[in-house]
Amino acid sequence: MLLEGITLTDAQKAQLKALREQDRAQFDARREQARTHMAEARALREKGDTAALRRLHEQSRAERQAQFERHATAVRGILTPVQRTQFDANVAEAK
Helix, strand or coil, rough: CCCCCCCCCCHHHHHHHHHHHHHHHHHHHHHHHHHHHHHHHHHHHHCCHHHHHHHHHHHCCCCHHHHHHHHHHHHHHHCHHHHHHHHHHHHHHHC
């Protein structure tokens, strides 16, 4: 979706494929972290600690946003200046 309207060269496609493979390797670590957060959230809900639960959710959201920003920055580095304009418009629309 973020690359909608952007025609990529074969070299750019190869770079994006490598980036996706790198992200996939990090996915397992993020998935394990998400399981830990879910267990913590369950325990906090059972205790009725809504303030700590809210902080945990905000922390998770911030981590996901930071990951998205890192990925978007990496993708932007692959694109040409003209392609970046379309990419930035797609990112703004997605937000």
